[in-house]
Amino acid sequence: MGPPLAARLSRFLVGCYPRRWRQRFAAELLEVLDQHRPTARTVLNLWAGAVSAHLDPAWRAGRHPMIRLRRCAPVLAAVAAVLLVFAVGFGFLAWQDEQGNMGPPMPLSDGVFGMAFSPDGRTLASGYDDGEVVLWDAADPARVTRIATLTGQAGDITALAFSPGGHLLASASDGGTVALWDIVGPARITHLATLTLPPPASPAQPGPDVALSFSPDGQLLASANDDGMVVLWNVADPAQPARIATLHPNVPPAGPSGDVALAFSVGGHTLTMIVGSSTVTRFNVTGPGAVTRITTSTLSGIGAGPVAFSPGGRTVAGAPAAGDTLALSPLP
Amino acid sequence: MSEGLTGVHGKFDGLGRFADPSVLILTSLTDGPKHGYAIMTDVAAFSGVSMEPGTLYGALSRLERRGWVRPLATQERRRPYEITAAGQEVLAGQVAAMQQIVRVARQRTATAFGT
Numbered sequence: 001m002g003p004p005l006a007a008r009l010s011r012f013l014v015g016c017y018p019r020r021w022r023q024r025f026a027a028e029l030l031e032v033l034d035q036h037r038p039t040a041r042t043v044l045n046l047w048a049g050a051v052s053a054h055l056d057p058a059w060r061a062g063r064h065p066m067i068r069l070r071r072c073a074p075v076l077a078a079v080a081a082v083l084l085v086f087a088v089g090f091g092f093l094a095w096q097d098e099q100g101n102m103g104p105p106m107p108l109s110d111g112v113f114g115m116a117f118s119p120d121g122r123t124l125a126s127g128y129d130d131g132e133v134v135l136w137d138a139a140d141p142a143r144v145t146r147i148a149t150l151t152g153q154a155g156d157i158t159a160l161a162f163s164p165g166g167h168l169l170a171s172a173s174d175g176g177t178v179a180l181w182d183i184v185g186p187a188r189i190t191h192l193a194t195l196t197l198p199p200p201a202s203p204a205q206p207g208p209d210v211a212l213s214f215s216p217d218g219q220l221l222a223s224a225n226d227d228g229m230v231v232l233w234n235v236a237d238p239a240q241p242a243r244i245a246t247l248h249p250n251v252p253p254a255g256p257s258g259d260v261a262l263a264f265s266v267g268g269h270t271l272t273m274i275v276g277s278s279t280v281t282r283f284n285v286t287g288p289g290a291v292t293r294i295t296t297s298t299l300s301g302i303g304a305g306p307v308a309f310s311p312g313g314r315t316v317a318g319a320p321a322a323g324d325t326l327a328l329s330p331l332p
Numbered sequence: 333m334s335e336g337l338t339g340v341h342g343k344f345d346g347l348g349r350f351a352d353p354s355v356l357i358l359t360s361l362t363d364g365p366k367h368g369y370a371i372m373t374d375v376a377a378f379s380g381v382s383m384e385p386g387t388l389y390g391a392l393s394r395l396e397r398r399g400w401v402r403p404l405a406t407q408e409r410r411r412p413y414e415i416t417a418a419g420q421e422v423l424a425g426q427v428a429a430m431q432q433i434v435r436v437a438r439q440r441t442a443t444a445f446g447t
Contacts, residue, residue: 010385025389031409032368032385042384049386058397 009075010038013046016072018059047079114171116160123147123183125169127157133171135183148189153179161212161221168238170221172197172210178223180238192239197223197231198246211262213271220244220268220285226260227253228275230283232291245291251279263313272313272331274299280316280331302327353383353391355430358400358415358423365404365414368392395419 010033014026036042050072053059114127122139133150155175162169169181178195182188197210209226214235221233221241228251233241253276261274264285271283271291282294302318309316318327360366360374368388376382392413395401400419404412415423 021393025393027406027409028368028411029385029389032372032388035369036372036385042386045384045386047386049390052390053393 006038006040006043007033009043010046012075013043013050013072016047016050016076017053018056021053021059044079047076051076114157114160116162116169118162118166119164120166123162123166125160125162125171127160127171129156131155131157131173131175133157133160133169133181135169135189148183150179150181150189150191152191153177153194159210159212159223161214163214163218163235164216165218168192168214168218168235170212170214172212172223174210178210178212178221180221180235180241182238193241195221195223195231195233195241195243197225198229209260211260211273213262213264215264215285216266216268220264222262222264222271224260224262224273224275226275228260228273228279228281230262230271230273232271232285247283247291247293249281249293249296251275251281251296259307261307261309261316263309263311266312270294270313272309274307274309274316278302299329299331302329351379351381352426353387354395354400355423355426356381356383357388357391357395358419358426361401361413361415362420362423365412367407367410367412369410371413 011030014022014029014033017026033042114125116125117123117138118125122137124136124138124144125133126136127133131151131153133153135147135150137145137147150169150171153171153173153175154177155173157171158174159172160169167182167184169183170178171181172178176197176199178197180192180195182190182192211224213222214220215222219234219236221235222230223233224230228249230245230247230249231243232245232247234244235241259276263272264270265272269285271285273281273283275281278299279296280299281296284292284294286292299316302316307316307318314331316329316331318329319325356375356379357371359378360371366374368385371392372383372385372388392401396403396413398418400416400422401413402416404414
C-alpha cells in the first residue's frame with residue numbers, strides 16, 4: 001500500500017468515527033496524520049479505532065447513527081474482508097499443521113496399544129484401544145502425515161506386524177482376532193481376512209497380549225498368546241489364509257506385567273517365542289504343516305517386563321516391569 | 333504493515349503488548365503538557381513503542397472521559413493535553429504495581445539464570 005493511498009484511506013477513516021467523537025477529536029487527529037507518515041498499519045489501526053468507538057456507548061449519536069455507518073460501510077467491509085482472508089489463510093496453515101500432528105486421534109498415554117514400522121521405514125502403524133489402526137507416512141519424521149485409518153476390528157489393538165515385503169499389515173486385537181490388510185496403495189487399502197485365535201487356555205486372563213511375526217518369505221504368519229499358545233497361518237494367499245498349526249507347549253503363562261514376543265530366524269526355519277520374559281521356546285518350521293517344538297529353556301536376568309527380539313531372534317531385550325534398566329541377552 | 337517490525341524501534345515493539353498505551357501517555361504528560369504528535373514522538377523516544385494515531389486518540393479519549401487528562405486550549409490546530417491530579421494518582425499506582433512485577437522478575441531471573 002503506497003503512502004498516498006494510506007494517507008487518503010487514513011483521512012477517510014477519520015470520517016468513519018462516530019459523529020460526536022469527530023466533533024471533539026477529528027481536527028487534532030487529522031493534524032497528527034499530517035505530521036505522521038501513514039502506513040497500512042496506520043490504516044488498520046484507525047479502522048479498529050473507528051469500530052471500537054462505534055461500539056462505545058459514550059460516542060453513540062443520539063439519532064440516526066446508521067447514516068454515517070452506511071457511508072463508511074464499503075470501506076469497513078473491505079478492510080474486514082482483507083482481515084478475513086488473512087484469518088482463513090492462517091486457519092488453513094494451522095489446519096495443515098494439525099494434519100501433520102502425531103497427537104490425534106488419541107493421547108499416547110492411554111490410547112496406543114501397538115506400533116510397528118514398515119520394513120522400508122516409511123510407514124508407521126499405530127493401534128488404538130478402540131480397534132482402530134492408523135497408518136502414518138513417516139518418510140519425513142519432521143512432517144508425519146496420516147495416510148489412512150483402518151476400522152472395523154473389535155477390541156483393543158494389541159499388536160501390529162508388517163509383512164517383509166511391506167504390502168501386508170496384520171493387526172491383533174484382544175477380542176481374539178487378527179485382521180489382514182492389503183496396504184500396497186494408500187488409496188486402496190483393503191481388508192483381506194480376519195483370523196480367529198483359539199480362546200486362551202486361562203479364560204480368567206483379561207485381554208490376552210499377542211505377538212505377531214511374519215516369516216522372512218512372507219508365506220507364514222505366526223501369533224503367540226501370553227499363555228504360550230502359538231498359531232501358524234499360511235498367508236501365501238492373504239485373502240484366504242489357512243490355519244496350519246496350533247501349538248501349545250506347556251509353559252507358565254506371563255504374569256500381569258509380563259510380555260510375549262515372537263520372531264522367525266533369518267532363514268525362516270526356526271521360530272522363537274519368549275513368554276513372561278523368561279521362558280524361551282523354539283520351534284522347527286520345516287514347511288507348512290511341519291512345525292515341531294525343539295526346546296524350552298529358561299532365561300534369567302532380563303526382568304519381568306516387556307521384551308523385544310532383534311530381527312532374526314538372536315538377541316532379546318528386556319526391561320523390568322518397574323525401573324529404568326534394560327537388559328540384553330543373546331539366545332543360544 | 334511490516335514497518336513496525338523492521339523499523340528503528342522494531343525490536344522493542346513487543347513492549348506494546350506489555351505497556352498499556354494509557355500508562356505511556358500519562359508518563360509522557362508527567363513532565364509537561366504535550367499535543368498528540370509530541371506525545372507519539374516522546375513515547376517512541378523513551379519506550380521504543382511506536383504508537384499509531386488511532387491507538388493514541390483511542391486512549392486519549394478514554395483518559396479524558398475518566399478525568400485523568402485535561403485538554404488545553406488549541407494552539408494552531410494542535411491541542412495540548414495535561415495530566416490531572418487524579419491521573420497522577422492512577423499513574424503512581426500503576427508504577428508501583430509495575431515496580432513490584434519488576435522486583436519479582438529480577439529476583440526470579442537472578443535465581444534461575446544467575447544474572
